[in-house]
Amino acid sequence: MNQQKDMGIVARAPGGPEVLEWTALEAGAPGKGEVLIAQRAIGVNFIDTYFRSGLYPWPTTPLVPGSEAAGVVEQIGVGVSEFAVGDRVAYTMPLGAYRQRRVVPADRLVKIPDGVSFETAASLMLKGLTVQFLVTSCFPVRAGQHVLVHAAAGGVGLLLGQWLRALGAVAIGTVGSDDKVATARENGYAQVINYRREDFAARVAELTGGAGCDVVYDSVGHDTWRGSLKSLKRRGMFVNFGQSSGMIADFKLADLAAGGSLFACRPVLFDYIAAREELKSRAADLFARVAAGEVRAHIGQRVALADAREAHAALAARRTVGATVLLPA
Ligand SMILES: NC(=O)c1ccc[n+]([C@@H]2O[C@H](COP(=O)([O-])OP(=O)(O)OC[C@H]3O[C@@H](n4cnc5c(N)ncnc54)[C@H](OP(=O)(O)O)[C@@H]3O)[C@@H](O)[C@H]2O)c1
Numbered sequence: 001m002n003q004q005k006d007m008g009i010v011a012r013a014p015g016g017p018e019v020l021e022w023t024a025l026e027a028g029a030p031g032k033g034e035v036l037i038a039q040r041a042i043g044v045n046f047i048d049t050y051f052r053s054g055l056y057p058w059p060t061t062p063l064v065p066g067s068e069a070a071g072v073v074e075q076i077g078v079g080v081s082e083f084a085v086g087d088r089v090a091y092t093m094p095l096g097a098y099r100q101r102r103v104v105p106a107d108r109l110v111k112i113p114d115g116v117s118f119e120t121a122a123s124l125m126l127k128g129l130t131v132q133f134l135v136t137s138c139f140p141v142r143a144g145q146h147v148l149v150h151a152a153a154g155g156v157g158l159l160l161g162q163w164l165r166a167l168g169a170v171a172i173g174t175v176g177s178d179d180k181v182a183t184a185r186e187n188g189y190a191q192v193i194n195y196r197r198e199d200f201a202a203r204v205a206e207l208t209g210g211a212g213c214d215v216v217y218d219s220v221g222h223d224t225w226r227g228s229l230k231s232l233k234r235r236g237m238f239v240n241f242g243q244s245s246g247m248i249a250d251f252k253l254a255d256l257a258a259g260g261s262l263f264a265c266r267p268v269l270f271d272y273i274a275a276r277e278e279l280k281s282r283a284a285d286l287f288a289r290v291a292a293g294e295v296r297a298h299i300g301q302r303v304a305l306a307d308a309r310e311a312h313a314a315l316a317a318r319r320t321v322g323a324t325v326l327l328p329a
Helices: 046-053 118-124 127-138 155-167 178-186 200-207 225-230 253-258 276-291 305-316
Strands: 007-010 021-024 034-044 068-076 088-092 101-105 109-111 146-149 170-175 191-194 213-218 232-240 263-265 299-304 323-327
Touching: 007 305, 021 305, 034 118, 034 305, 046 305, 068 101, 068 118, 088 118, 109 276, 118 127, 118 276, 118 299, 118 323, 127 155, 127 276, 146 155, 155 170, 155 178, 155 323, 170 178, 170 200, 178 191, 191 200, 200 225, 213 225, 225 232, 299 305, 305 323
Parallel strands: 146 170, 146 213, 170 191, 213 232, 232 263, 299 323
Antiparallel strands: 007 021, 034 068, 034 101, 034 323, 068 088, 088 109
16 A cells, blocks of 8 residues: 655745755545546746745645646546546646646646656646737737737747747847847747846847837746837737736836837736637647647656755746746656
8 A cells, every 4th residue: 555645845935946845745536527636747927936935825825836747647536537547647726736746627637648758747837828818808919010029039939939939029128137048049039138238129120120029928927028118110019928027117108109109918828728628729839839840848847856955946046948847756
């Protein structure tokens, strides 16, 4: 009989990476419409830090962080017909991925295609689906358009650069240190600006012959939003989809008029995959891009699940490149 306890990470109160604790976490049995998964790889996302710090309200206390993982179905609950024991599956949401085994609603799972590893799937479900909806639905990017992306060497950033290249867009990326420039270029960015050294809006004006960009995908927020608006062409689209540097506080609708009849939106992935059919079709598009070799997970950091606090500290310190995966074994 297997006496080993399931382990995972909890936070008992909001705070810095040090609140993440490695502890016993019983997975339990799957109920109606649920499956039990033995997890093989867990994706780390910046949103995990928003929950850990308390920036986003906790659905439960203590909190088990984590919104993206991949593994093998171990047990199925009543009424589950789409999945069977032994299936390789991945998901994004619900919260609670930082654990070795867990119960997940079956309608949030997708099967991992042959040839795609657990680590790749665990790096793509949240970050890759985000890129998918950003470039196809939020602002459908066309060949030849100029697109500015902040944090271009990050987990989302590298996937976005690759996808934009595949679409034939001209991607301009910003990064916070010179050692990230080469990776951003290899992953689709025609031009890369170090926004800690240079005025990126002025550089974008130079690079686009004064025209500006059709769209800015801005996940940095507080430090970048003003420059992002300045980087747009008349009637361009400002997509703010994150706040790695802090919340945008003093944005006014009048800023859009002053910038040249701009558009702005603040989308969230979960509103684009809430319906099961939409989740499946977006995941199918993502994995088709992966199969075609157009989109490839760039895993820059592999960290033991027990050391999740190290992964969070590195993300906050801007030391990571591409995706980070936690390994639960
Ligand atoms: N809306 C949605 O549905 C959705 C879905 C997924 C992700 N997101 C957002 O997308 C963003 C990227 O997520 P990710 O997991 O791939 O993270 P990431 O981009 O790998 O990490 C965040 C990056 O932001 C940059 N940054 C700029 N100022 C920073 C600061 N003050 N502190 C920390 N980092 C700073 C850093 O890159 P440099 O050093 O190069 O500047 C850092 O590497 C996050 O804001 C996340 O919330 C949103």
